[in-house]
Amino acid sequence: MSTPRTDGNPSPEIAVLTDNICRHYQMGEALIPAVDGISLEIRSGEFVALLGTSGSGKSSLLNLIAGLDRPTSGKVVVHGSDLADLSRAELAKYRLHTVGMVFQSFNLIPRMTLLENVELPMRIAEVNRNKREALALKALERVGLGKRKKHRPVELSGGEQQRASLARALINQPRLLLADEPTGNLDSRTGTEIMNFIREFNESLGMTIVMVTHERALAEQYARRMISLADGKLIDDRATASAATAVVRRGEL
Amino acid sequence: MKLYDSTELAVRNLRESFLRNSLTTIGISVGVASLVAMLSLGIGLQKLAGRRLQSSGLFDTVIVTSRRDLRGFNREQEDNGPAPADSPALDEPARQKLEQLPNVIEAYPDIRFITELRFEGSPHLTMVAGLPFSSKNNDAFDGMQGNFFSSDSAPEAILQKAFAEELLGRTPKRGADDVNVRELATPLLGKELVLSYTERTATPSASSEADRGSDAAAYSVVRHRQALKIVGISDLDPDSMRGQARARVFLPLKFAQSLHVMQASDVRDTTRLPGSAPTYSNVSVRLKSPKNVQAVEDAIKKMGFNTFSITDATRSMRQFFAVLDLFLGIFGSLALAVASIGIVNTLVMAILERRREIGIMKALGASDADVKGLFFAEAGAMGVFGGAVGVALGWTIGRIINLGTNVYLRRQNFPPEQIWFVPWWLIAGAIVFSIIISLLSGLYPASRAARLDPVQALRYE
Numbered sequence: 001m002s003t004p005r006t007d008g009n010p011s012p013e014i015a016v017l018t019d020n021i022c023r024h025y026q027m028g029e030a031l032i033p034a035v036d037g038i039s040l041e042i043r044s045g046e047f048v049a050l051l052g053t054s055g056s057g058k059s060s061l062l063n064l065i066a067g068l069d070r071p072t073s074g075k076v077v078v079h080g081s082d083l084a085d086l087s088r089a090e091l092a093k094y095r096l097h098t099v100g101m102v103f104q105s106f107n108l109i110p111r112m113t114l115l116e117n118v119e120l121p122m123r124i125a126e127v128n129r130n131k132r133e134a135l136a137l138k139a140l141e142r143v144g145l146g147k148r149k150k151h152r153p154v155e156l157s158g159g160e161q162q163r164a165s166l167a168r169a170l171i172n173q174p175r176l177l178l179a180d181e182p183t184g185n186l187d188s189r190t191g192t193e194i195m196n197f198i199r200e201f202n203e204s205l206g207m208t209i210v211m212v213t214h215e216r217a218l219a220e221q222y223a224r225r226m227i228s229l230a231d232g233k234l235i236d237d238r239a240t241a242s243a244a245t246a247v248v249r250r251g252e253l
Numbered sequence: 254m255k256l257y258d259s260t261e262l263a264v265r266n267l268r269e270s271f272l273r274n275s276l277t278t279i280g281i282s283v284g285v286a287s288l289v290a291m292l293s294l295g296i297g298l299q300k301l302a303g304r305r306l307q308s309s310g311l312f313d314t315v316i317v318t319s320r321r322d323l324r325g326f327n328r329e330q331e332d333n334g335p336a337p338a339d340s341p342a343l344d345e346p347a348r349q350k351l352e353q354l355p356n357v358i359e360a361y362p363d364i365r366f367i368t369e370l371r372f373e374g375s376p377h378l379t380m381v382a383g384l385p386f387s388s389k390n391n392d393a394f395d396g397m398q399g400n401f402f403s404s405d406s407a408p409e410a411i412l413q414k415a416f417a418e419e420l421l422g423r424t425p426k427r428g429a430d431d432v433n434v435r436e437l438a439t440p441l442l443g444k445e446l447v448l449s450y451t452e453r454t455a456t457p458s459a460s461s462e463a464d465r466g467s468d469a470a471a472y473s474v475v476r477h478r479q480a481l482k483i484v485g486i487s488d489l490d491p492d493s494m495r496g497q498a499r500a501r502v503f504l505p506l507k508f509a510q511s512l513h514v515m516q517a518s519d520v521r522d523t524t525r526l527p528g529s530a531p532t533y534s535n536v537s538v539r540l541k542s543p544k545n546v547q548a549v550e551d552a553i554k555k556m557g558f559n560t561f562s563i564t565d566a567t568r569s570m571r572q573f574f575a576v577l578d579l580f581l582g583i584f585g586s587l588a589l590a591v592a593s594i595g596i597v598n599t600l601v602m603a604i605l606e607r608r609r610e611i612g613i614m615k616a617l618g619a620s621d622a623d624v625k626g627l628f629f630a631e632a633g634a635m636g637v638f639g640g641a642v643g644v645a646l647g648w649t650i651g652r653i654i655n656l657g658t659n660v661y662l663r664r665q666n667f668p669p670e671q672i673w674f675v676p677w678w679l680i681a682g683a684i685v686f687s688i689i690i691s692l693l694s695g696l697y698p699a700s701r702a703a704r705l706d707p708v709q710a711l712r713y714e
Contacts, residue, residue, distance in 0.1 A: 063708050066616070068615070068616055068707045068708050068711075069706075069707075069708050088620070088621055089620045089621065089622065092615070092618055092619060092620035092621070092623070093618065093620070094618075095615075095616065095617070095618040096617065096618020096619075097618070099618075101616050101617070103616075103711070107609075107612075107613045107616070107711070108613075109610050109613060109614075111265065111266070111269045111610075112265075120614070120617060121617045121618060123254060123258045123262075124254050124614070124617060124618050124619050124623055125618065126254065126255050126258075129257075168617070172618070
């Protein structure tokens, strides 16, 4: 498990390191540089917000860190392992055990109940059947959905669905939580509710959080560090006001 | 993902698009059903033919003749073996020796003669033959009216239908419907039939003189009459194998032998075997199993007799049924091939529909193999259900065909038949085949699903 963040520690473990990564998409004749040479370091236990307008490349960067996509050039190193060295199967294992993901559109599987949705990563991880249900139920109870376990996603509000997807993201105890606009489809009240959960995971479980958002206010309020992107490039990287201590920052590239 | 989990998810997914998946599964069922129905019919027919031939006694019987009769059944037999004059006679001791051979149930002489029978005063001329008691279970007596002989030595007769018609003066017109054997039986069963025959008896006084003298015939021929009770009217022709010489009246073999009726071969024997015991024109040797035919035939040939059996005919029959089964199997499989296209179609559709879901699963950490396994499991599950339902359906179709055929047979006054047979290996084989076909069909969709790019798939709405 991740080492709890200890503020002031001069060199906590580096959770995520990207070295000059690029991701170019071929769209017909045109080559689109979604991510264009980004280098950054995220330390274990940090809560980082990736800010930017749509098309700035923040989601593409998140997908590269998540191992859902491979960079055209450059490398991504997570907890010491270079994702480029991993085979497709190993990359799937990495997503399964090291990364938890939360999406703007929740991405719960509609044909499954909440309990089954939360159980799914354990199913993929081949966790013993007898333990799965209890663990899934515990995770649902943690986000206040214990009574809704038999419901299907469509029967729930957006906030409830996002809570369920948080429970699912955490079920295999990942070290890294990647959230892609987690409040984008929610009203501000339920958005706050979700953000409080995420902050709690960061603080009590010491999880490293990388959250994509376009709401500066949200980033300011919850994250300790804001990284701004535009046109696939890193344009700003600084500690937020809420950061109690200075965030270790990488030097200019 | 563990196989159990993939299967569970797969069955769940199948239930979700119930109508479409049911239709696909029904497609497989129909394919399997046609395969099962076709093959079970082929196997049933083969069994029927085998059973018929088995009980007809053609395949477990070797017919033995003496080489003295100069009647080898083929050139090879005539060219090999002892010279006719040196070969043994086919008499009672020879018959007993034949019966002692291993795997032989019985060896009985062929007793047949043409004679006159009187029924209610009017004479009828026909061939009469002795019938061993063991032929009671012969298929030729299916549909017989009355009973089989009460014992092997009872003065009783079974008539062939054609002769019964003749006795009643009902000669059927050409092209007319067959007369119902039941109608013939009523006026005939239990009635008396008088058999005239010529008995060959030893004549002690004459024979002693003859022995001292030259090659004179050493027996007398005496005319006799014998009353017979009609106990049965056979619908079919129990003696069909004998062709022109086939009998229309049958007596119990022991009884027929005890009459010592003058046989055709007796006259000929007088020129060669002065005063000796009577010989048989041929002896039928019945074996425990058709498998023993070759060995027993060889043993009999070694004794110096000619033999005849129809084992070669079985070989070509088996060949025929193998080809028939092959063709029936190919026709049956065609429907299954069409059904397999249905599986491919359904799964490709499912991939399009569940693209996002595949993306989610990959994002959560499912590997290519997990996704592939899931779609494979879905194809396999359709194969299992399709196979099981198909076997049941094929079984039902077979039953219905069988039932329909029997209704037709009964209307034509034939006994019902089991023309359809589903062995356990066909049931198991059909289900396994259906699963294999389904998995093969799932190959392409599954690998396509596994190759999906998760980022693209997640973007898909």
